[in-house]
Amino acid sequence: MPFINSKVNVALSEEEKEILKDKLGQAISLIPGKSESWLMVGFEDNYSLYFKGKNNTKIAFIEVKIFGRASDRDLDHLTAEISRIFKEVLGIAQDKIYIKYEEVEHWGWNGANF
Amino acid sequence: MPFINSKVNVALSEEEKEILKDKLGQAISLIPGKSESWLMVGFEDNYSLYFKGKNNTKIAFIEVKIFGRASDRDLDHLTAEISRIFKEVLGIAQDKIYIKYEEVEHWGWNGANF
Amino acid sequence: MPFINSKVNVALSEEEKEILKDKLGQAISLIPGKSESWLMVGFEDNYSLYFKGKNNTKIAFIEVKIFGRASDRDLDHLTAEISRIFKEVLGIAQDKIYIKYEEVEHWGWNGANF
Numbered sequence: 199m200p201f202i203n204s205k206v207n208v209a210l211s212e213e214e215k216e217i218l219k220d221k222l223g224q225a226i227s228l229i230p231g232k233s234e235s236w237l238m239v240g241f242e243d244n245y246s247l248y249f250k251g252k253n254n255t256k257i258a259f260i261e262v263k264i265f266g267r268a269s270d271r272d273l274d275h276l277t278a279e280i281s282r283i284f285k286e287v288l289g290i291a292q293d294k295i296y297i298k299y300e301e302v303e304h305w306g307w308n309g310a311n312f
Numbered sequence: 313m314p315f316i317n318s319k320v321n322v323a324l325s326e327e328e329k330e331i332l333k334d335k336l337g338q339a340i341s342l343i344p345g346k347s348e349s350w351l352m353v354g355f356e357d358n359y360s361l362y363f364k365g366k367n368n369t370k371i372a373f374i375e376v377k378i379f380g381r382a383s384d385r386d387l388d389h390l391t392a393e394i395s396r397i398f399k400e401v402l403g404i405a406q407d408k409i410y411i412k413y414e415e416v417e418h419w420g421w422n423g424a425n426f
Numbered sequence: 427m428p429f430i431n432s433k434v435n436v437a438l439s440e441e442e443k444e445i446l447k448d449k450l451g452q453a454i455s456l457i458p459g460k461s462e463s464w465l466m467v468g469f470e471d472n473y474s475l476y477f478k479g480k481n482n483t484k485i486a487f488i489e490v491k492i493f494g495r496a497s498d499r500d501l502d503h504l505t506a507e508i509s510r511i512f513k514e515v516l517g518i519a520q521d522k523i524y525i526k527y528e529e530v531e532h533w534g535w536n537g538a539n540f
Contacts, residue, residue, distance in 0.1 A: 239363075298429065309395040348479050
């Protein structure tokens with residue numbers, strides 16, 4: 199039950215979205231028990247973002263929401279991999295990418311909470 | 313002080329938004345002490361969403377943010393009702409709907425925190 | 427490592443965004459250890475929002491996400507200042523503004539978590 203949402207201040211083609219969601223679907227399995235078979239992915243492109251007061255470069259704000267908790271070590275690995283993906287696919291410098299994690303206690307699917 | 317935000321990968325008409333916000337305004341009172349008189353509702357339609365690697369079906373990601381905490385039982389009821397609403401109004405299959413809850417400690421309104 | 431995201435149901439000009447991000451960049455230093463040099467700011471304008479069942483007035487939903495924790499007192503000051511800014515720049519009544527805080531445990535930047 200993870201959800202990865204990406205706000206980026208560049209345009210995304212359908213092909214780029216496909217590539218990103220495939221790579222994120224692989225990356226999420228760095229967290230034990232998580233896999234693409236439960237992953238939801240969202241994209242917001244052309245988003246209005248400023249970092250350190252400026253918007254003249256490529257920027258990304260990525261939110262990873264997972265049901266339950268994960269270890270520091272696994273989240274470190276996931277940050278490294280997600281940063282690598284956005285650098286590789288969209289050319290966003292890794293020091294212009296924030297990745298924020300939320301460990302969620304109550305999460306509903308198919309009419310009931312897990 | 314609740315906020316319910318819905319990301320859906322379908323278009324929403326003004327009429328559908330009105331119906332959804334009315335029904336969500338009733339549903340929120342399943343949580344003791346919450347009612348439409350403090351509810352804010354947001355909609356993002358035509359959102360780029362993938363679930364289990366696919367985007368060829370209707371999908372919804374709904375976030376419910378409440379000030380303070382709620383019981384497991386009340387949140388179960390709310391998940392059932394919100395899922396029912398999105399199925400009924402938009403025809404989204406309940407197994408394509410995630411509902412994520414956030415219990416919030418610091419929440420400001422009218423220039424001060426509750 | 428803060429992120430301030432604003433959803434407003436009015437249109438924002440580039441000039442208004444510049445003014446808002448400058449003022450938010452000053453406001454964030456009300457939290458000890460935070461400053462514009464680590465702040466990311468996002469804007470979503472023309473957002474579909476209802477408050478208390480109505481959408482016939484200006485409304486804002488603002489999310490402040492910070493790495494680590496902050497005192498009640500500092501967050502009170504920040505709420506007062508952010509509310510003042512959105513009233514001054516966009517003419518949104520302070521009783522139509524929600525500000526929600528999230529204190530974050532895991533936050534990645536530049537390929538690693540803090």
